[in-house]
Amino acid sequence: MSQPNTVVVHILDKDYCISCPPEQRANLESAARYLDGKMREIRSGGKVIGAERVAVMAALNITHDLLHKQQRQDQQAGATREQVRTLLDRVDRALSNNPDELHG
Template sequence: MSNSAVEITLLGRTYSIACPKGQEDALRIVAQGVEQQLSTLKNRTNSLSREEIAIMAALNIGHELYQEKQKNKHYMKQMDDRISLLQSTLENALVERSTK
């Protein structure tokens, strides 16, 4: 799979990022989210350097990702429990039917 270059702008600087073909829109959407985080932090704390703003944004985004992974684990556990209950119910129904 070949890559294409996508230009994104973060805090006024433009970067050319290599991106797999077909993923350009996803990269642009992610870049918009990162830019929003960076701009929010920059506006709240004018005393931070670009590097500190980037680190804070990375930590915020990492925390959001962690929370989503935890939600996904919880959801997967719920689905596993429901599937087990459904399998058990079906097995019991089949056993009852075969004994009649």
């Protein structure tokens, strides 16, 4: 991995200098744009005042979304594992019922 460089990101009307390896620059900039959008969305709602509070609300919303997506992925992975088990059981039963077909 390369030595970190400083990247300037713009979030809610402020610039932040962040050390970041060159190969991660695009991801950092994308994350900063996403965070900036979420913070602007919260601020424009007018219910939360102050950059710190807006940042906390944005962090909570982003974390909630992340955890919800992880939970859905875990459920989908469990369902997929169960489908694979069912298919393997069916294959095992089919092979045990017709052992001569394997050596045909």
